[in-house]
Amino acid sequence: MIIHAFLIFSILVSAAVAGEGATSTYVPTDVFFFNCGETSDQVDISGRNWKAEERKILPSNAADASFPSRASFQGSGVSQVPYMTARIFRHDFTYGFPVSPGWKFLRLYFYPTRYGSDFDLAVNSYFSVTVNGFTLLKNFSADLTAKASNDAFTIKEFIVPVSTGHTILNLTFTPSLNMLAFVNGIEIVSLPDQFYSNGGFDGKITPVGIPDFGIDNRTAFETVHRLNTGGQMIDGVNDTGMFRQWLADEEYLLSVNSGAVPNITDLKINYTENTPVYVAPEDVYSTCRTMGNFDNPRLNLNFNLTWLFPVDAGFNYLVRLHFCETLREVNGPGQRVFTIFIGNKVAKFDMDVIQLSGGSLIPVYLDFGVFVGLESGPRTDLRLDLHPYTDVTPKFYDAILNGVEILKLSFPDGNLAGPNPNPNPTSGVTPNSVKQDIQKGKGKSHVLVIILVTVGFAIVLAMFVVVLVIVMKRRKNKKKVTIDTKSKPTDSWTTLPLVAGSSSHTRSTTSLPSDLCRRFSILEIKSATNNFEKKLIVGVGGFGPVYKGRIDGGATLVAVKRLDISSNQGVNEFEAELKMLSMLRHIHLVSLVGYCDDENEMVLVYEYMPHGTLRDHLYKRNKVFDPPLSWKRRLEICIGAARGLQYLHTGAKEMIIHRDIKTTNILLDDNYVAKVSDFGLSKVGLTSSSQTHVSTVVKGSFGYLDPEYYRRQALTEKSDVYSFGVVLFEVLCCRPVKLENVTREETDLIRWVKSNYKKGTVDQIVDEDLTTEITPLSLEKFCEIAVRCVQDRGIERPSMNDVVWALEFALQLHEAAKSKNAVDSLYLPRRDEVGLTTDGDNDLFSKTTGRMSKSVTSDDDSARLAGHEKSGSSWGVFSEIHDPKAR
Ligand SMILES: *[C@@H]1O[C@H](CO)[C@@H](O)[C@H](O)[C@H]1NC(C)=O
Ligand SMILES: *[C@@H]1O[C@H](CO)[C@@H](O)[C@H](O)[C@H]1NC(C)=O
Ligand SMILES: *[C@@H]1O[C@H](CO)[C@@H](O)[C@H](O)[C@H]1NC(C)=O
Ligand SMILES: *[C@@H]1O[C@H](CO)[C@@H](O)[C@H](O)[C@H]1NC(C)=O
Ligand SMILES: *[C@@H]1O[C@H](CO)[C@@H](O)[C@H](O)[C@H]1NC(C)=O
Ligand SMILES: *[C@@H]1O[C@H](CO)[C@@H](O)[C@H](O)[C@H]1NC(C)=O
Ligand SMILES: *[C@@H]1O[C@H](CO)[C@@H](O)[C@H](O)[C@H]1NC(C)=O
Numbered sequence: 006m007i008i009h010a011f012l013i014f015s016i017l018v019s020a021a022v023a024g025e026g027a028t029s030t031y032v033p034t035d036v037f038f039f040n041c042g043e044t045s046d047q048v049d050i051s052g053r054n055w056k057a058e059e060r061k062i063l064p065s066n067a068a069d070a071s072f073p074s075r076a077s078f079q080g081s082g083v084s085q086v087p088y089m090t091a092r093i094f095r096h097d098f099t100y101g102f103p104v105s106p107g108w109k110f111l112r113l114y115f116y117p118t119r120y121g122s123d124f125d126l127a128v129n130s131y132f133s134v135t136v137n138g139f140t141l142l143k144n145f146s147a148d149l150t151a152k153a154s155n156d157a158f159t160i161k162e163f164i165v166p167v168s169t170g171h172t173i174l175n176l177t178f179t180p181s182l183n184m185l186a187f188v189n190g191i192e193i194v195s196l197p198d199q200f201y202s203n204g205g206f207d208g209k210i211t212p213v214g215i216p217d218f219g220i221d222n223r224t225a226f227e228t229v230h231r232l233n234t235g236g237q238m239i240d241g242v243n244d245t246g247m248f249r250q251w252l253a254d255e256e257y258l259l260s261v262n263s264g265a266v267p268n269i270t271d272l273k274i275n276y277t278e279n280t281p282v283y284v285a286p287e288d289v290y291s292t293c294r295t296m297g298n299f300d301n302p303r304l305n306l307n308f309n310l311t312w313l314f315p316v317d318a319g320f321n322y323l324v325r326l327h328f329c330e331t332l333r334e335v336n337g338p339g340q341r342v343f344t345i346f347i348g349n350k351v352a353k354f355d356m357d358v359i360q361l362s363g364g365s366l367i368p369v370y371l372d373f374g375v376f377v378g379l380e381s382g383p384r385t386d387l388r389l390d391l392h393p394y395t396d397v398t399p400k401f402y403d404a405i406l407n408g409v410e411i412l413k414l415s416f417p418d419g420n421l422a423g424p425n426p427n428p429n430p431t432s433g434v435t436p437n438s439v440k441q442d443i444q445k446g447k448g449k450s451h452v453l454v455i456i457l458v459t460v461g462f463a464i465v466l467a468m469f470v471v472v473l474v475i476v477m478k479r480r481k482n483k484k485k486v487t488i489d490t491k492s493k494p495t496d497s498w499t500t501l502p503l504v505a506g507s508s509s510h511t512r513s514t515t516s517l518p519s520d521l522c523r524r525f526s527i528l529e530i531k532s533a534t535n536n537f538e539k540k541l542i543v544g545v546g547g548f549g550p551v552y553k554g555r556i557d558g559g560a561t562l563v564a565v566k567r568l569d570i571s572s573n574q575g576v577n578e579f580e581a582e583l584k585m586l587s588m589l590r591h592i593h594l595v596s597l598v599g600y601c602d603d604e605n606e607m608v609l610v611y612e613y614m615p616h617g618t619l620r621d622h623l624y625k626r627n628k629v630f631d632p633p634l635s636w637k638r639r640l641e642i643c644i645g646a647a648r649g650l651q652y653l654h655t656g657a658k659e660m661i662i663h664r665d666i667k668t669t670n671i672l673l674d675d676n677y678v679a680k681v682s683d684f685g686l687s688k689v690g691l692t693s694s695s696q697t698h699v700s701t702v703v704k705g706s707f708g709y710l711d712p713e714y715y716r717r718q719a720l721t722e723k724s725d726v727y728s729f730g731v732v733l734f735e736v737l738c739c740r741p742v743k744l745e746n747v748t749r750e751e752t753d754l755i756r757w758v759k760s761n762y763k764k765g766t767v768d769q770i771v772d773e774d775l776t777t778e779i780t781p782l783s784l785e786k787f788c789e790i791a792v793r794c795v796q797d798r799g800i801e802r803p804s805m806n807d808v809v810w811a812l813e814f815a816l817q818l819h820e821a822a823k824s825k826n827a828v829d830s831l832y833l834p835r836r837d838e839v840g841l842t843t844d845g846d847n848d849l850f851s852k853t854t855g856r857m858s859k860s861v862t863s864d865d866d867s868a869r870l871a872g873h874e875k876s877g878s879s880w881g882v883f884s885e886i887h888d889p890k891a892r
Contacts (some may be wrong), residue, residue, distance in 0.1 A: 730794025
């Protein structure tokens with residue numbers, strides 16, 4: 006303990022000694038760590054000494070209003086100090102901490118769990134916290150807050166001013182009605198005078214989007230984000246005397262892997278009088294995130310380097326940005342100049358780090374003030390964008406950021422409190438009772454185990470039939486394809502009348518052949534949808550509502566997509582979709598019944614998909630009416646969607662890139678057959694030999710966007726493969742791509758699966774509804790292909806042919822493992838997998854089969870080997886564990 010106390014002391018002293026004169030570090034005048042409810046001093050894992058509560062800080066009514074208690078359970082990741090003891094408050098309770106004047110960091114530590122034998126603070130604790138007239142927390146639930154970040158505990162950091170007249174911090178806990186309040190640890194650390202109120206290194210706070218922005222001596226703050234961009238997490242003990250924690254920034258980037266982190270080691274940061282050592286540790290300034298693309302920096306002109314920060318709306322925020330040029334190549338002013346946007350508004354047009362700092366390795370920091378409005382609800386994202394500045398001609402079209410801090414400011418009335426977070430905003434947690442019902446239902450499907458054919462003769466027969474069917478289908482299909490492409494050459498989109506007049510939608514004729522696509526009058530459409538009755542809206546797409554309708558005298562159900570005329574952009578996508586779909590016919594692509602282009606209305610009519618979107622059956626499903634999809638069904642859906650995409654990529658005359666693959670664009674018909682939809686962003690372009698990519702403006706959906714496409718602006722079919730990989734992840738984990746209010750590792754689905762895959766722990770993040778039925782070999786194959794799909798570099802990703810094949814293989818492995826006795830037939834393709842049940846995909850089909858038979862033989866050997874090894878005792882155990890029937 007003494008050693009640790011010494012350690013803290015020596016950290017502070019050595020930091021103080023490290024600087025010289027104006028660049029010396031900061032030694033806080035007040036440093037208190039109180040371990041509430043504890044009677045002796047204790048040292049935590051990073052060496053800080055936590056003191057027992059001294060009598061002098063407790064109020065006179067301490068014994069009536071409160072009692073110390075010990076947590077009865079230590080969650081994983083919860084350290085002994087300060088979390089395992091707490092002081093629990095029944096009534097108003099005020100600590101009085103004697104401090105020096107000036108601002109203080111006040112950090113409150115909470116571990117909501119069961120204490121003693123009677124007090125469940127996860128349930129029975131809502132309270133407010135005030136200090137010297139500031140309301141820090143109101144009706145606060147530590148449990149909801151901790152759950153929302155998927156942690157067992159939570160730390161709140163505030164910065165509170167103490168004026169010369171009142172050198173005491175009166176920290177009051179007030180339980181809500183019939184509730185308890187509590188706290189595990191209280192930390193008070195002073196900070197340099199006016200550190201967050203005097204502006205950046207130039208002494209200015211620049212208002213962004215508001216006329217002025219001031220911080221007076223009566224402003225308190227809550228730290229909402231503090232990041233070491235491009236670097237690693239920095240623990241409090243490694244901060245410059247203020248015990249601030251700096252987190253890594255990956256989870257806050259708009260696009261995964263966007264930007265680059267230069268590989269720089271052993272830098273000595275040259276602190277100055279205006280940016281003294283204590284402003285931020287060396288590790289903040291020596292690591293950075295840039296836009297990258299050094300080989301072709303002009304690409305950076307097409308995108309922004311963007312971070313999103315979740316914040317409470319309705320408050321002013323101080324945004325402090327830290328910069329330091331560390332790259333040897335950037336050594337003079339005018340070389341790397343960029344614009345900073347905060348909340349979509351220009352904060353600084355021409356940021357030139359070297360010009361401001363005076364040289365390489367000299368740090369600077371700038372302060373900006375913004376107001377976050379309530380337009381998009383009580384919780385929203387504050388956006389930070391960097392973009393190369395081009396009014397001058399810089400040497401590098403690039404931008405750089407080393408660190409960022411975002412502080413919420415108190416209102417003049419002293420309020421800082423926001424609402425409690427919603428702990429499970431989108432995750433598909435099923436209440437236990439419902440889950441049990443569903444599990445019962447699931448048992449039935451296990452009975453339907455398909456028995457594989459094991460006799461060679463049968464296989465030969467099956468193959469023969471397959472070949473026969475392929476040959477027949479192919480003939481039919483060829484005819485169709487030639488008609489399609491002849492009637493509408495794909496590279497002459499813009500010559501179609503529909504596009505030519507896109508600004509005024511009144512046309513009396515159209516060139517779309519009626520055999521490809523039926524043309525409806527607006528009257529027919531209105532009668533089909535009861536004059537666009539609101540009740541019939543089944544969804545809202547990118548450019549307007551979708552209605553359920555009936556045509557042909559009510560005989561046929563259709564989905565009617567109506568362009569919202571106010572959306573100008575929609576017109577192009579609308580027409581792109583019409584052209585694309587009227588040419589394409591495939592069982593795994595949604596089919597267009599017709600369109601209407603009358604009286605300023607643009608309407609597309611599709612076959613109706615009774616089961617809605619794939620997402621509706623994952624984490625958006627109705628827990629009562631829609632049971633979770635079984636693993637087999639999920640695999641079949643993925644295989645279907647993959648075949649649809651494979652057809653787009655290789656089946657038509659010219660390659661088509663969908664560009665917007667996501668779980669809401671995969672629809673399910675009444676037999677759960679997957680159909681790819683929404684071709685509004687699709688691109689036709691490459692014949693496989695001529696060029697390797699199309700240059701386009703980056704479009705697509707957040708979270709699904711191929712990072713390479715985003716960085717390089719070069720669209721290839723591998724961008725669809727990436728998005729499809731994300732879909733596979735969603736299907737496996739049953740959660741959206743981005744989750745707010747979970748641990749940082751978990752926020753981004755792609756990173757979450759990848760890291761678990763690397764660690765070999767994917768089985769722990771699989772959708773709970775699948776864990777009993779998914780078989781390990783099948784899971785392994787599925788994850789292997791899914792992870793390959795989201796490789797950073799397009800060339801490392803598989804083709805859709807490979808994806809289809811691997812998913813089919815995963816399905817086989819699953820089914821074979823389910824039928825215990827079928828080990829030997831495990832690796833033979835089944836009838837329907839070879840494609841007997843599909844129609845219309847004949848062209849690609851021969852390719853698939855060719856590829857399949859080859860791969861089957863090669864993989865077959867190794868798989869067989871593995872299978873035989875397992876056919877002994879271990880295989881038996883294996884299937885017992887994973888086949889619930891065997892239990
Ligand atoms: C803190 O509480 C004490 C005792 O109630 C009171 O005398 C003092 O004025 C309070 N200080 C502040 C800053 O509110
Ligand atoms: C306190 O917060 C909880 C959860 O956010 C909410 O349900 C409750 O209505 C709030 N109570 C008050 C008095 O605001
Ligand atoms: C704020 O406090 C500083 C000292 O900490 C003092 O110099 C300054 O005058 C004060 N400003 C106001 C507006 O009270
Ligand atoms: C602090 O930094 C040192 C040296 O870089 C490192 O070894 C140590 O693990 C860090 N401490 C914590 C708690 O991160
Ligand atoms: C980064 O630099 C270190 C040391 O110079 C080197 O060992 C490492 O391979 C580099 N990493 C990359 C990704 O270039
Ligand atoms: C640090 O920067 C100053 C200019 O602010 C410069 O005069 C000095 O030489 C630099 N020191 C080193 C070690 O680079
Ligand atoms: C960059 O961000 C700004 C502000 O959010 C936005 O106006 C601009 O369109 C973005 N540029 C690109 C290329 O995304």
